[in-house]
Amino acid sequence: MTYYSVLDVTPTSEEWIANYLPAANELVIKHGGKYLARTTSHEQLEGDNRTASLRILLEWPSKEAAIAFMQDPEYLPHLEARTKGSISHHYVIAGKDDLA
Template sequence: MTVLAIIETNITDPSWIEAYTKEVTPMVLDLGGRYLTRTDNIELLEGDEKPQFSVVVEFPSKEVALGFYHSKEYEPYKKARHAGSTSKFLLVPIENGAE
């Protein structure tokens, strides 16, 4: 089942972003992931806090998404993201007959 990885980020130190984007993008694409959006153009309709940046990636399966997230290759970039931002990283299955 296809899943969406939704990452909401508030950046505290932008020094990690260039290397993260350059190195993580090919990792995602090599696994069959597809970026649906990477943007700071976010309109908050409900809730208390709008994230500064949002990324939505479609992965072919939950297993592939989790494999990426827990991979040794992604680990240093995940640590850099954690050190330079506060983030939510959500996996959301595409359900209700959408596939």
């Protein structure tokens, strides 16, 4: 089953970004993922205001692939750098309709 990662990221420093992007790009591909959107062009249409500089949407072939990416030893130092250098929220969402 397809899974999606949805991230809200607001950098609090830019030190990590130059090293993060090429590594994350390579590791997303390694785990079968694909970026669907990485953009600062977004607006919130409802709910309590949850600001973020960047919204990211990835597609994964499975939940296991998404988790393998997050736990990849090559990714961990970059994840730590992103976590320290930003306010981030990451959601993994099953590509199904439970309400159908």
